Amino acid sequence: MRKVLKFGGSSMADATQFAKVKSIVQSDPGRTCVVVSAAGKRNKDDHKITDLLYLCHAHVKYGVSCEGIFGMIRDRYITIRDELGLATPLEPAFDALWDKLNGGISQDELVSRGEYFAARLMADYLGYDFVDSALWLHFHLDGTVDTEQSYAALQRYAEGRKVVIPGFYGVMPDGSIKTFTRGGSDITGALAAAALDADVYENWTDVSGFLMADPKIVPNPEPIEHITYAELRELSYIGAQVLHEGTIFPVREKNIPLNIRNTNQPDHPGTMIRESFEDMPEAGDRFITGIAGRRNFTVITITKNGMSNEVGTLRRILELMEKYNQNVEYIPSGIDCVSVVVAADRVSPCLYALLGDLQKELKPDNIHVTENMAVVAAVGRKMVFKPGISGKIFAALGENHINIRMITQGPEELNIIVGVDNKDFENAIRVLYNSFVK
Ligand code: ASP
Secondary structure: OOEEEEEOHHHHOOHHHHHHHHHHHHOOOOEEEEEEOOOOOOOOOOOOHHHHHHHHHHHHHOOOOOHHHHHHHHHHHHHHHHHOOOOOOHHHHHHHHHHHHHOOOOHHHHHHHHHHHHHHHHHHHHOOEEOOHHHHOEEOOOOOEOHHHHHHHHHHHHOOOOEEEEOOEEEOOOOOEEEOOOOOHHHHHHHHHHHOOOOEEEEEEOOOOOEOOOOOOOOOOOEOOEEEHHHHHHHHHOOOOOOOOOOHHHHHHOOOOEEEEEOOOOOOOOEEEEOOOOOOOOOOOOOOOEEEEEEEEEEEEEEOOOHHHOOOHHHHHHHHHHHOOOOOOEOOEEOOEEEEEEEHHHHHHHHHHHHHHHHHHHOOOEEEEEEEEEEEEEEOOOHHHOOOHHHHHHHHHHHOOOOEEEEEEOOOOOEEEEEEEHHHHHHHHHHHHHHHOO
16 A cells, blocks of 8 residues: 655644654555645744745845845754754755855746755655655656656656655756746645555645635535545636646546545545545435635627527637637527626626627627626536435525526536626525535
8 A cells, every 4th residue: 555645835834743744654654655845834924935935036036135035944944953853964955055046046946945855854854765856757848747757757766665755846858947836746746646556645734625615605614525536626617725736637547536634633534535436335425515606707698589590600609709718618508599608807808899799790689798797516426316406506596585697507417507696606605505515
């Protein structure tokens, strides 16, 4: 059994957090590959090391001294080392980095050092081997990951060993360091899990998994214990804040379960994400797995008598959408009328030109624009087996005087999406939560 674990910034913030990580890793002999983020905030007024490193780079770029900020970064790691009683030789490495910084270091290389130092310390603390991501995580010239080369390299480095790996960065074909976008250590963990054909990818953070709704809208929402990759995709697309978007693909492709866990509450099972739970009938009896939504859509509704019998109308509408670079989110349709739902901020600069073209090309009887609309989705893999879910949704919204402006359901019956006025957004989420979960 091989488990790949990734610990986020808050799990790496100080010596106390390092100790929690060690006890988690040591409690299971399968936990042999550990990926780490840079040290994060110790409290809400603190700074993330990665933010400080970006700040250092900006100072150097504008010719302003960053000695003070650099000192804060150095002190954070040296304090962790000393409090843990380690002997990691950090000083020479920081001195060399300081010289390089003043001689013109790339932004990516500089900010990657947060993960680099964190991983060196964690490797010493756990007694694991440090494997630099510059040795195995290879990028193509276009910035995508060369998974073939990377997986083969990590297999060689990790074979029969217990290892700690820095997250967030890898190496370009010319040998320079390149980072992912912010939060990218999640991706490093997923790639390591895929490379090593792990039995599970555990992503350790400071929350006990996903919640069924945004806690800023619903007070104390229930946690999600089991969710499929497809459900997660729906929920994150529609607005739930989850993992870095590149995280899912490498593990899903290899059918590796992903478990979100809480370093500060290690006994909590967190959220388990898998391709399917068909072999686990005990995995949840709810019909709704989660509720999420987004505000600020514009709906363009085109009505034309006889449209249903005309060939090619939809194609012409979509071609115009493409011409104006609009990403069409939903296309609810009726007989002789079709709506396209697009993001308001993207369509508003070209709305009148687009409407003019639609008018010219399609000669419709009517074009109607609804602005300030929000979409709310109830997502659940079990909905497909249960009649009456949509009826319940509409009744609940109706009873609460929320006007439904649009209804659509994905063909896989994994979600039911309703469009409501922006002003009803939060209320709609609360109403759905209360009627399905409470
Ligand atoms: N340290 C990086 C960041 O703050 C990457 C990560 O933590 O995932 O974005």
